[in-house]
Amino acid sequence: MKRSGAGTLGVDDIGRQxxxxxxxxxxxxxxGVTFLNVRDRSGIVQVVVRPEDAPAASDALAPARNEWVIExxxxxxxxxxxAINPKMATGEIEVVASRGSVLSPSAPLPFNVDGEVDASExxxxxxxxxxxxxxxxxxxxxxxxxxxxxxxxxxxxRDFIHxxxxxxxxxxxxxxxxxxxxxRVHKGSFYALPQSPQLFKQICMVAGLERYVxxxxxxxxxxxxxxxxxxxxxxxxxxxxxxxxxVFELIEGLFVSVFAGRGIEIEQPFPRLTYAEAMxxxxxxxxxxxxxxxxxxxxxxxAASEFRAFSGALADGGVVRGFRLPGAAGASRKQVDGWxxxxxxxxxxxxxxxxxxxxxxxxxxxNVLGDDELTFLVDALELTPGDLALIAAGPERTVATALGxxxxxxxxELELIPKDRWDxxxxxxxxxxxxxxxxxxxxxxxHPFTAPDPRDVDRLADDPASVRSRGYDVVxxxxxxxxxxxxxxxxxxxxxxxELLGISAAEAEERFGFLxxxxxxxxxxxxxxxLGLDRIVMLLAGADSLRDVxxxxxxxxxxxxxxxxPSRVESGQLEELGVVLAVEPED
RNA sequence: GGGGUCGUAGUUCAGCUGGUUAGAAUGCCGGCCUGUCACGCCGGAGGUCGCGGGUUCGAAUCCCGUCGGCCCCGCCA
Numbered sequence: 001m002k003r004s005g006a007g008t009l010g011v012d013d014i015g016r017q018x019x020x021x022x023x024x025x026x027x028x029x030x031x032g033v034t035f036l037n038v039r040d041r042s043g044i045v046q047v048v049v050r051p052e053d054a055p056a057a058s059d060a061l062a063p064a065r066n067e068w069v070i071e072x073x074x075x076x077x078x079x080x081x082x083a084i085n086p087k088m089a090t091g092e093i094e095v096v097a098s099r100g101s102v103l104s105p106s107a108p109l110p111f112n113v114d115g116e117v118d119a120s121e122x123x124x125x126x127x128x129x130x131x132x133x134x135x136x137x138x139x140x141x142x143x144x145x146x147x148x149x150x151x152x153x154x155x156x157x158r159d160f161i162h163x164x165x166x167x168x169x170x171x172x173x174x175x176x177x178x179x180x181x182x183x184r185v186h187k188g189s190f191y192a193l194p195q196s197p198q199l200f201k202q203i204c205m206v207a208g209l210e211r212y213v214x215x216x217x218x219x220x221x222x223x224x225x226x227x228x229x230x231x232x233x234x235x236x237x238x239x240x241x242x243x244x245x246x247v248f249e250l251i252e253g254l255f256v257s258v259f260a261g262r263g264i265e266i267e268q269p270f271p272r273l274t275y276a277e278a279m280x281x282x283x284x285x286x287x288x289x290x291x292x293x294x295x296x297x298x299x300x301x302x303a304a305s306e307f308r309a310f311s312g313a314l315a316d317g318g319v320v321r322g323f324r325l326p327g328a329a330g331a332s333r334k335q336v337d338g339w340x341x342x343x344x345x346x347x348x349x350x351x352x353x354x355x356x357x358x359x360x361x362x363x364x365x366x367n368v369l370g371d372d373e374l375t376f377l378v379d380a381l382e383l384t385p386g387d388l389a390l391i392a393a394g395p396e397r398t399v400a401t402a403l404g405x406x407x408x409x410x411x412x413e414l415e416l417i418p419k420d421r422w423d424x425x426x427x428x429x430x431x432x433x434x435x436x437x438x439x440x441x442x443x444x445x446x447h448p449f450t451a452p453d454p455r456d457v458d459r460l461a462d463d464p465a466s467v468r469s470r471g472y473d474v475v476x477x478x479x480x481x482x483x484x485x486x487x488x489x490x491x492x493x494x495x496x497x498x499e500l501l502g503i504s505a506a507e508a509e510e511r512f513g514f515l516x517x518x519x520x521x522x523x524x525x526x527x528x529x530x531l532g533l534d535r536i537v538m539l540l541a542g543a544d545s546l547r548d549v550x551x552x553x554x555x556x557x558x559x560x561x562x563x564x565x566p567s568r569v570e571s572g573q574l575e576e577l578g579v580v581l582a583v584e585p586e587d
Numbered sequence: 588g589g590g591g592u593c594g595u596a597g598u599u600c601a602g603c604u605g606g607u608u609a610g611a612a613u614g615c616c617g618g619c620c621u622g623u624c625a626c627g628c629c630g631g632a633g634g635u636c637g638c639g640g641g642u643u644c645g646a647a648u649c650c651c652g653u654c655g656g657c658c659c660c661g662c663c664a
Contacts, residue, residue, distance in 0.1 A: 032621030046624070066614090085624055108615055111598055115625070118599055118613085122656045175664030195664085222663040223588095345590085345660060447664045501664090545657095556657065 001073065007043015011092050013076040018095060020047065020072045021103065023133070024064050025114055036061065038072060038095075041138065046085075046094040047072050057100040067113070067133075069104035072097050121547070125561040128552055140549045143262075144537045148215060150258050151235050151533070158250070160213040160237070165200035167193060167217070172511055174448060174501075177221035179230075187578030193219035193231075196530055198447060199515055201238040202487055205526040206518045212238045215533065221558075226545045227479065227535060230558045235536075237484070238528035244472060244486060247529055248426060251474060251482075255424060262540055266422055270474070274429040279397075283404020285430070288478025289423040291416045293407045295323045295400070298391065301376030307368040309349070313393035321399050322354070322391030324381045325410055329355040329388045335413065336364075342409055343392060348402035352391045356383040408478060424476050429453065432469040433500060441502040446471035448501055449494070449515075450485040451527075464500050474531070481536055484529025491519040 004018040022040035036047040051058040057072070064070050074097040085091030110126075111119035113133040124131040131137055152162065171178045171192035178192035194200075196218050204212045216236040224230065239246065248269070256266045271289070278287050281294050298320045302310040310320050325331075336353055343351040354377055355362045361374045361383070369377075381389045390406055392399045411417050432452050433442040444450065446469055452460060453468040460467055471485035488494045494516060498508040508516065537549040547553040554560050574581070 026624075026626095028623050028626050030621055030623065030626075031619070033623080034621095035623055035626085037624070048622085050621080052621090080622080083622055083624090088624075091624085108597065110614095112614080112625095120594090120599080120656070122594090123598070125656085172664095176662085198664095220663060223661085225663090226658070228663070347660090444664050450664090555655085557655080559655095561656090 005042030006038050006040045006045040007089060009045050009076055009090055009093060009095070011078065014078050014093060016076045018074065018076055020045065020074075020095060022069070023106075024066055024068045024070060027065060034058070034061070036064065036070070036072075036097075038070065043089055045090040046088070047074065047097050048077075048094050049097045049100065053096075054098050054100075057097045060102065061097070061100040063105070064102055065106065065108070067106040067109055067130075068102060069106070071101050071103050073099040122555075122561065125547075125553070125555060128562045132551065137548065140537070140541045140543065141551060143541055144533075144549055146261070147258055147537055147540065148533065150261050151254065152213070152215065154254050154257050155211075155213040155237070158211070160211040161209055162213055162215070163201075163204055163209065165194070165197040165204075165214060165216065169194050169200075172199070174444075174503075174511075179219045179221050182577040182579050184577050195220050196234060197236050198449065198530075199512070201236060201528060202449065202515065202526065203518050205238055205240045205489075206521065206523045208240075208524075210240045210524075212236075212528075216530075224554070224556050224558060226547075227538070229534065229546050229550060230554055232546070233533040235482075235531040235533050236528070237530070238526060240524040240526040242486075242525075242527055244428070244470065244527070247472070247484060247486075247527055251529055251531070252424075255474075258536070259422065259540075264422060264540075266424065270424040270426050272426040272428055275427055275431065275468075276429065278427050279400045279404075283400040283402070283407060284478070285427055286473065286475045286478055286480045287404075287425070287427075288408060288411075288417070289425055290418055290421045290477055291411045293323050293325065293411055293416070295321050295403050295407065296380050298322055298377060298380050301373060301380065305369065305373055307365065309352075309365075310393050313395075316395075318394050319396045319399050320391065320393040321403055322377075322381055322389045323403060323407060324383055325388045325390065325414060326384075326416075327386050328410070328414060329357060329386050331388055339390060339406055339410065342405055343402040346402040346405050347398045348392050348394055350392070351402065351406060352393075354378075354381070354383070354389040354391060356385055356387045356389075358385050422476065424474065427473045427475055428471075429468045430471045430473075431465065432456075432467040432471075432497075433464050435465055442500055444497075444501060445469065446483065446485055448497055448503075449487050451488045451493070452497070460496065460500065470527070472529075474529070476536075476539060479535055479539065480532070482529055482531035484527065486525070486527035489519060489523040489525050491516055491523075494519055 001017070001019040003021050006020055006022050009018065020038050022038045025037040025039035025044050028035040032051065034049040036049060037044050038047050049058050049061055061070060072095065074095045076093050077096050079092055079094055109130060110123055113130055132141070168181060168191040171180065171190060176195050178195065181191040181193065183189045183191060197214060197216050201212050214236045216234045217231055218234050219231045221230060252268050252270055256268055259266045273287065275285055278285055283295055299314050302320050303314050305311045313320060340350045353364045356378060361378055363369050363374065377389070383389055390403070390410070392402050430445050432445060432450065434445050436443050442464055451470040453470055456467040469485060471483065473483040474481050488497060495505065495508065534546045534549055538546055541549055543549055552560065552562065559565065
């Protein structure tokens with residue numbers, strides 16, 4: 001007899017003889033009759049075991065406990081009206097067992113896999129295969145599979161070619177730390193796991209593939225967060241003979257199509273913000289546009305203020321900015337303290353409150369602002385009675401970042417973030433490079449292969465910090481979903497950009513020689529993007545951690561609690577690789 | 588590298604101003620139960636209080652260190 005899915009059975013099957021194979025989800029033994037909820041990936045159905053009618057089945061199934069794997073044959077029967085369970089998809093029927101057997105017993109589980117999560121993350125990760133039996137996680141894996149499938153289908157329909165690039169590749173330190181793999185054949189040499197297939201996909205363009213896509217596993221040896229895992233999956237895309245608009249249109253279409261598949265309508269085209277606008281108005285290069293709370297420039301009316309925190313910051317070339325929190329004038333001391341703490345964590349000196357009451361405006365520091373200044377602030381911040389404003393002063397970058405963090409935190413606390421909104425946007429015109437004080441050199445904001453904006457290219461030598469790049473990010477609800485750029489396809493331009501980054505010709509030759517070489521053999525203009533598949537699925541699943549959409553995720557310290565990777569290895573293995581440990585292994 | 592927080596039966600937690608034998612729920616084991624669906628009732632077993640050190644007559648409780656989970660800053664071209 002063919003196996004039936006437990007969750008597929010219904011009133012149409014009444015009278016049918018069926019065979020179930022699955023897990024005992026729950027067992028209720030009433031002495032004279034036993035109910036077994038049998039679960040497989042399709043769902044759950046109730047099996048009734050009656051010792052009087054089917055003594056053999058009853059004996060065989062008697063030892064079965066939660067999560068034992070059993071096989072049951074029986075007839076689908078309608079439940080009596082009063083026995084119908086409306087909470088169960090299959091609640092109108094049950095399977096009356098005529099035969100049964102245990103296929104595989106189970107030790108008692110460390111935690112329940114039915115109902116709500118009641119175990120710690122640590123326990124769940126150690127027994128990941130049990131946690132994955134949970135309906136929610138299973139659904140997330142299915143969602144991920146379907147999204148992956150839809151993505152590939154979308155690109156396939158548009159003549160993209162899926163190409164697998166190497167996992168064992170070359171270390172190109174200039175960005176995240178690499179995971180290294182020692183070579184046995186070439187002792188003392190190392191492969192690196194790719195941080196992204198960036199150079200390979202560009203070289204695919206030189207190879208004339210024109211349209212490349214890859215569901216690409218990437219690796220970065222950096223500290224983790226809820227939205228950052230050491231290995232993650234990118235939807236990696238590259239195209240020849242395109243400009244920004246082609247990439248935007250393609251990717252917007254992708255999101256429209258993938259989200260439509262989940263019943264979510266996305267508007268096209270996505271709004272765009274330049275990096276400068278995003279930082280000024282939202283204090284972030286990945287602003288969450290589901291809510292307002294736009295940051296206002298307040299320097300104009302405060303330059304002559306007697307309040308030194310304001311006038312001093314402005315005199316030092318800094319800024320004073322703030323934003324309005326509607327109806328928050330009653331914010332508690334504790335809440336305000338929390339905001340101050342958050343601001344300081346982001347490097348600001350703190351944050352000051354301005355409360356608009358019915359008849360007066362109260363600044364946190366008493367008697368330092370004149371009436372005209374208060375009036376100016378009320379106007380600039382568009383405060384109405386009952387509102388509160390958060391104001392910060394200091395160096396532009398710090399103020400922007402701190403207010404950006406406050407904007408998000410306050411919106412969350414005050415429940416100003418609407419649910420079920422999907423606010424995509426493009427952030428464009430990133431700076432090409434950024435000066436790093438600690439090692440006194442420029443670093444690429446995106447990566448060293450990003451093309452400079454032709455409008456700014458004449459300043460490349462004299463004022464590189466002011467040069468914009470042809471890079472862009474796609475952002476959804478405050479989360480960076482991906483980034484890309486139009487690349488440099490001209491060897492000379494690539495060389496001068498390396499130079500700008502303090503990479504000498506010899507060094508560039510050593511590290512990126514293969515790219516420079518390729519660029520001299522008819523490299524087409526090209527550009528692309530890489531999207532974080534894990535993050536996309538996380539948002540679609542409504543999860544708040546990447547761990548919930550990755551089958552076997554790692555902990556915050558980059559370990560796998562199930563396999564206990566990373567692990568020590570036998571000395572023989574190290575010897576064979578020519579590796580000697582300079583430090584005692586931990587633990 | 589830094590900050591916060593947590594770590595006590597299999598699991599989730601309570602206990603923490605130091606003081607008899609460390610509790611609850613759930614799970615597990617045994618018994619009873621013919622319509623439950625988080626079944627119910629009765630009984631039982633189950634502990635390196637993360638680990639190490641210190642203070643003390645006495646430490647789950649206080650102190651120091653360390654390990655691990657989670658969140659955040661730095662970092663993530």
